[in-house]
Amino acid sequence: MKNRLGKWLLSWPPLLYLVLFFLIPTAIMFVAAFRFPGDYGGLAPMYYYEEGKLIWDLTLENFTRLVEEPIYFELFAKSAWYAALTTLICLVMAYPLSWLIARSAKKYRDLLLLLVILPFWSNFLIRIYAWMIILGPQSAFTRAVNWVWTGMGGEPVQLLFTPFAVIVGMVYVHLPFMVLPLYANLEKHDLSLLSAAQDLGANAWQRFWRITWPLSLPGVFAGSALVFIPALGMFAIPDILGGTDSIMIGNLIKQQILDTRDWPFGAVLSIMLTAGVLAIAMLGALIARKGVKRG
Amino acid sequence: MAKAKQSAWLKVSAWVTYLFLYLPLVIVVVFSFNDSKLNAEWVGFTTRWYSQLFANEKMLTAAGNSLLIALAASFLSTVLGTLAGMALHKYKVPFLSFLVLTPIAIPELLTGVSLVIFFVLVNQILGILELGLFTILLSHVAFCIGFVAIVVKARMQGMDESLVEAARDLGATPFQAFRLVTLPVIRPGIIAGALMAFTLSIDDFVITFFTAGAGASTLPLEIYSMIKIAVTPEVNAVSSLLMLLTLVLIVIASRVSPGALRAND
Numbered sequence: 001m002k003n004r005l006g007k008w009l010l011s012w013p014p015l016l017y018l019v020l021f022f023l024i025p026t027a028i029m030f031v032a033a034f035r036f037p038g039d040y041g042g043l044a045p046m047y048y049y050e051e052g053k054l055i056w057d058l059t060l061e062n063f064t065r066l067v068e069e070p071i072y073f074e075l076f077a078k079s080a081w082y083a084a085l086t087t088l089i090c091l092v093m094a095y096p097l098s099w100l101i102a103r104s105a106k107k108y109r110d111l112l113l114l115l116v117i118l119p120f121w122s123n124f125l126i127r128i129y130a131w132m133i134i135l136g137p138q139s140a141f142t143r144a145v146n147w148v149w150t151g152m153g154g155e156p157v158q159l160l161f162t163p164f165a166v167i168v169g170m171v172y173v174h175l176p177f178m179v180l181p182l183y184a185n186l187e188k189h190d191l192s193l194l195s196a197a198q199d200l201g202a203n204a205w206q207r208f209w210r211i212t213w214p215l216s217l218p219g220v221f222a223g224s225a226l227v228f229i230p231a232l233g234m235f236a237i238p239d240i241l242g243g244t245d246s247i248m249i250g251n252l253i254k255q256q257i258l259d260t261r262d263w264p265f266g267a268v269l270s271i272m273l274t275a276g277v278l279a280i281a282m283l284g285a286l287i288a289r290k291g292v293k294r295g
Numbered sequence: 296m297a298k299a300k301q302s303a304w305l306k307v308s309a310w311v312t313y314l315f316l317y318l319p320l321v322i323v324v325v326f327s328f329n330d331s332k333l334n335a336e337w338v339g340f341t342t343r344w345y346s347q348l349f350a351n352e353k354m355l356t357a358a359g360n361s362l363l364i365a366l367a368a369s370f371l372s373t374v375l376g377t378l379a380g381m382a383l384h385k386y387k388v389p390f391l392s393f394l395v396l397t398p399i400a401i402p403e404l405l406t407g408v409s410l411v412i413f414f415v416l417v418n419q420i421l422g423i424l425e426l427g428l429f430t431i432l433l434s435h436v437a438f439c440i441g442f443v444a445i446v447v448k449a450r451m452q453g454m455d456e457s458l459v460e461a462a463r464d465l466g467a468t469p470f471q472a473f474r475l476v477t478l479p480v481i482r483p484g485i486i487a488g489a490l491m492a493f494t495l496s497i498d499d500f501v502i503t504f505f506t507a508g509a510g511a512s513t514l515p516l517e518i519y520s521m522i523k524i525a526v527t528p529e530v531n532a533v534s535s536l537l538m539l540l541t542l543v544l545i546v547i548a549s550r551v552s553p554g555a556l557r558a559n560d
Contacts, residue, residue: 006385006386006469007382007385007386007388010378010379010381010382010385010386011378011379011382011386011388011391013374013375013378014375014376014378014379014382014391014394014395014440014444015379015388015390015391015394017375017436017437017440018391018394018395018398018437018440019394021410021413021433021434021436021437022394022397022398022406022409022437023394024413025409025410025412025413026409028409028412028413028416029408029409029412029413032412042415043412043416093312093315094312096305096308096309096312097308097309097312097313099305100302100305100306100309101309115313115316116313116316118545119316119317119320121494121541121545122320122534122537122538122541123498123500123515123518123534123537123538123541124498124500124515125500125515125518125519125522126320126323126518126534126537126538127319127320129323129518129522129526129530129534130319130320130322130323130534131319132522132526133319133322133323133326133334133526134318134319134322136334136335136526138333138334138335138336139334139335140335140336172315172316172319175312175315175316229400229401229402230402230403232402233401233402233403233404233405234402234404235404235501236500236501236504236519240519240522240523250402250404253404253408254404254505257408257411257412257505258411258505263412266408267408267412270404270405270408270409273402273404273405274401274405277400277401277402277405281400
């Protein structure tokens, strides 16, 4: 009895808040996908009365529009490709670093890890802005790249406002999300396995590929999910670092909601994005569970 | 021999990655003192971008708004998040854990979209919650609760439950047991959660961008419009100051509760 009361007292304030400002808004967004856009943007009334009879005014048009025009599918595919590329580059960059931190002397580990997280605590926009400077047309980096490139006989290239800049920005912002779970995994490995393999004649590559890599897969999947999911729904980085050819699904959603104010279609796109995120999250959870069972 | 070679290669790649992480931020700070409108070459030392910044009314108002919202959001989300964290630790509340964790897991953009639709509809129907500073605050609390709850829950898992039982056996009321036993033990978690909520709120761009409406401005929104219009060293100056603020907060966090920083990963 008392237990019940305690549970109720602790739970209801956060529960009420999140129902009000997370669950209900999400539900409204889902319903909005089936409504008509309003005459001046926003949403048209959901129902009207005709001769005293209530008539629901809902539609599937917003969904069919998505299927009919291939441009939207292409944009989803492109966003998934950008997010996947970002994840892969993060993995390649984070793996050696995480391994090294996990194998360094215990007293340095926290510091080395803190050094990875520290930039992550500076403002998100600032971190993107920094790359506007580095990749800008007058920057030392761009000039160096173009010096080498024209020396090899190529035309001078632009770096800022290209897909390249978007990927660089996304890798930069998401790298810590890959390092942390990888480190947490690599740190727990039993090193005697590696020396046993070495005694049995396995070379460095075999020791990595047959022991370290398979054991690290849960960390790899966790890190990949943590990078891929926010990267898929990214809108600020393509907005700032990208050009017209490097927009992602997030930019289209932002445009539909805030600029064009076609909310029903914006809601449809958001639902598709949510579905994509959920699919990835569930896949990750499934793989993780399998990994635990095997382990 | 082969081993030494391998670890040398690893070390180089690790240093390159650290360089990749820090060089951009160093460049921002260095150019904030550069006496040139272009962020291209070092010309000479100046502090004029900082004095220009402190004369920029819009920027100062935005900074004030950000600070106000961050303080209020961290206070509210710390209270709600601590309750949620304790509830999640003590009892099985799957629905609450779903509500607490989902806003953290989904892209911020989706939260922003659903909240702006919600606020505008509520405003149309009830005439309250017009987009502005207050809707920004409500949105920030919604996504900060989860982070606080996770940190507090992690802290409670390390707590010896028999302490509370002992206090109850010795005649403490449930509230006394909480105030005198539980609270001191989980205090570092609460402080860490509050600082985290503060940083998340003052840094937030995406959700704020959606829920701000036309009039209200925060520091990230102001920085965004400056970046979009023209890249000037004034942005470098405000960025450097924000980095300094974050650094100070981290130092405070590590002083107040040495375990706080580790609770974040």
